[in-house]
Amino acid sequence: MDRLMKRILPASVAMGAGVLVLLGYLLPNPLLTTVQGELIRWAIIVAAFAFILGFFNILRVHLGRSRKSGRIYSLMLVLSALGSLGLTTVALLLPPFRVLGDWWFRYVLSPLQATVAGLVAFVLVVALFRLVRHRREAGVLIFLIAALIVLLGTLPVPALLGDRVVALRTWWMSVPAMAGMRGLLIGVGLGTLLIGLRVLIGADRPYSD
């Protein structure tokens, strides 16, 4: 019974749903298309509920850390999450308070996220400096050359390098960089296909424990 509930039944549901959605793409059958659309809507609903579960999970984890070090940050996170939830809910349910929701987004969330993104730029620059300082490898050299080409070619200084750097950057982005990116995209496509097949045949059961 335990095996049925934990392995056989979930695998059967996943494989059946996958096959039906796949058939809806392959066969122009209205029934299959309807079934496909319905299963996709179910997936969206389930994904929406996953956010709710994630929200409460964050609350549970950080409330449990109230006795440990860094509890002040957990407390702030909990208060911010509950405040944002309350403001957004009120703004959605009560139109007069919609302005309050916009204010919260524009003057709280946007500056904070922009600040974090700005820190990413600082971290990347420091990492680049450390990389070229401590590594003596061919890859590092290539990376350094590419970085210089892209950085200096994006906004060239005509008095120093002229348009040759811009042309070099354009070539770099359209040939070597695009080749590498296409390889990545092909790998992503093949990996997606393989994972899909494995899930359909039951070899991979990410839904199972």
Added chain:
Amino acid sequence: MIYCPKCGTANRQGSKFCNECGSPLPATGLRCPTCGALNPVGNVYCDRCNTRLIPPGPSQPPEGEKPQRPAPIKGISLPSVPLEETARDRFSELQDFAAEAGGKGVAEEEIGPLELPSWLTGVEPASPGETIVPEEPSPLLEAPDWLQEVIGPVEPSVPGELTPAAEVPDWLRGLEAPAAPIAPEEAAPAAEVPAAEVPDWLRGLEAPAAPIVPEEAAPAAEVPAAEVPDWLRGLESPAAPIVPEEAAPAAEVPAAEVPDWLRGLESPAAPIAPEEAPPAAEMPDWLKELAGPTPPEGTPAGPPPFTFEEPSPPPVPSQEIAPPLPPGEISDWLRGLEPVPPEGPSERVPPVILDVSPRAAPVEQATVPPLVLEEEEEALPATGVELPDWLKVLEGEQPAAPPADFGGLVPAEIPEWLRAMQPREEVAVVEEPVESEGLLAGLRGLLPIGSGLDMPVTAKPVLPQGPSPATVARAELLQGLLSRPLVIPRAVPRETRRQSGWMVVRLLVGLALIAAIIAPMVVRLPFFGQPAAPGADMLFTMVGQLPPNTPVLVAWEYGPAEAEEMDRVAGPLIDHLLRQQARLVLVSTRMEGPASAEALLASRLADTQERLQRIANLGYVPGQAAGVREVIGSLDSRTEASTGLPAAQIEAMAGVRSVADVGMVVVLAAQPDDLRIWVEQVSTVAPGLPIVGALSARAELLGAPYISAGQIRGAISGLVGGAVYERQLDTGRGREYEYYLTSLGLAQWATAALAVLGALIFVFGGRKR
């Protein structure tokens, strides 16, 4: 059946103790000296191995003629074999006993009761034709009290009757101890008192007990040496200087002093003696112990051989021989020998006897030799009045007057202390192991566990060995680590320098970025040239070709984190679409997407009515690719986020049910995956539908393949692309873009400078890692 000698109860064959009175029962058979089998009484040959049980004598029947077994007598314990033969056999066996007594013991089961053996009981003096009744004691006048107690009630007799030596059995005469003063036997002249008359075994007692020797000498003068059984001679102590029996001439032994019943034993023994008499060197150990210290030279070194040669009696002075005691009196030495009645039976044995006894066996277990038979296995007939043949022989040889032969003595029981000295056949009793566990616990004689069973076959004993060298090495290492003092590593100045160096680097990076942000605000830096955006022209052309009121699906895939960049990229494109009178249907797979869109559109369309006519924000669609797939197929089934109205009721959504109803799909993606998802899903649902994009600099690299493949018709990326598009659109935000481009250029140059600086530090002074 075995009849108890004490109570007469019949017991089963093989019983050791009487079922009625608990007395020990005698053995009922002849034990074969070869195989050890217990043969019935009267067997001449062993039933098992056919070994002759009784040595052949002169009167032995011819070879091959099986001796006839006489009819057993019930009621008395007499041997059922002819007396003549039995006597010879007994005599031979007595000789064997004398030779083997030291090495063999009598088995416990053969140890009889304290009573006189049956064969001795049968020797009780009786007139010819008179039925022998062993149970009926005869008066023993000369016997001491303690002997009389053993024998039973006796009639007092006249002391004078005891005078003739022949009347008393010689071996019992020795028990009569005259209360004479102590005198060595050597002093007795041989002519007056033949030394041979003194029982040899009592002579042996003389040596250690010097004071009582004279008392013992008196009966010795009356008892010839030949009258003493050889097994009793073995008790003689050869240490006594008066024991030169070999020197005693046989002629001096009066024949009359030999009891008739023993004479029968003498005659057949004579020819056998030279053959069966054991040499002195073969004397048993216990007899050697009895012999005491080595006698002086000239004296025999041990008991005489079991022959009838008359040893020369030692000279015993007649004056030192005590006269016979009156009846009833007990000599001192006999008093000393008289056992103390209470306590244990062993206490009845005089200490001197105990000292010389080879075995401190209990007196109760003293028994006769195994050839002395007690009971016949078979039921004895009731005709107990008839004597066996061998007894009849004895009867015929017995003198008519019992007093003349036995001196008034009746067969009496051998004192216990004498029985203790009687040679016994020792049978090595092998104690069989007792099962200690299991169902058979307590049983003996079980098959022992084989060596192959009690020992493990494969498991070999693992002998403890010393630790291996590797173990020792590890132990030493551990010990060394533990013995080290705990040293807290101090901060190395080099590390401090390193930390401070990194702080300098971080500070420089921070200052460079801050300077790149602030510098364009302060001064105008015109040294950067015009940027280039290869896809901006195509995008601008496509958007410019859109007919008015064309619905455009806009995938708003960025949030506040990327808004500073994406607003500068997506802003000119949105302005262009609005300028083209396009209706925008906004969808986002990111939660912050709808809010980011509202923030941007709020700066573009202030009029709410116009906004509702031109823009429909369908909000957030969860589910990533599935959400994209679902929403592009059912755009009109959703709800407008800003108004909360159904999307179908929004004017901007007029005629739009799915992605197939829009004229263009614009993807505003800050993350590469968002661009990929939208391209994949839209391309499969609405192939041929133009897809354009406004990408972040991060997503530019991923969009390049799609752009080159034609799946994305046109796209701009980054601040440079937005600036290029803005320049083409010319919405009046050129100054703003110039500021951002200058700031971006400074930051990028600073970053390139730091990278070069790091490489130079590595090459000229850096360390390898």
